[in-house]
Amino acid sequence: xxxxxxxxxxxxxxxxxxxxxxxxxxxxxxxxxxxxFGTICxxxxxxxxxxxxxxxxxxxxxxxxSEKVYVITEWDRSYTTILLASEY
Numbered sequence: 001x002x003x004x005x006x007x008x009x010x011x012x013x014x015x016x017x018x019x020x021x022x023x024x025x026x027x028x029x030x031x032x033x034x035x036x037f038g039t040i041c042x043x044x045x046x047x048x049x050x051x052x053x054x055x056x057x058x059x060x061x062x063x064x065x066s067e068k069v070y071v072i073t074e075w076d077r078s079y080t081t082i083l084l085a086s087e088y
Contacts, residue, residue: 007078018021070085
């Protein structure tokens with residue numbers, strides 16, 4: 001784990017998406033915390049690594065079925081939220 005997630009939340013819509021897929025929210029959370037930031041661009045990946053080192057918000061994006069799901073850890077590591085891109 002590269003950083004602490006704080007409290008972990010997921011929106012109802014994100015949980016509903018997972019209930020209809022072969023993935024679980026923990027799968028994306030593990031990837032996020034280990035530095036696999038999913039489908040974001042290289043510039044955003046570099047920004048995430050800087051945020052891990054210096055403090056800042058960390059954003060990952062993953063595909064679950066046909067939906068894009070974000071995993072966002074706040075700058076102060078107080079919480080991490082899993083939500084659909086359309087909820088951002």
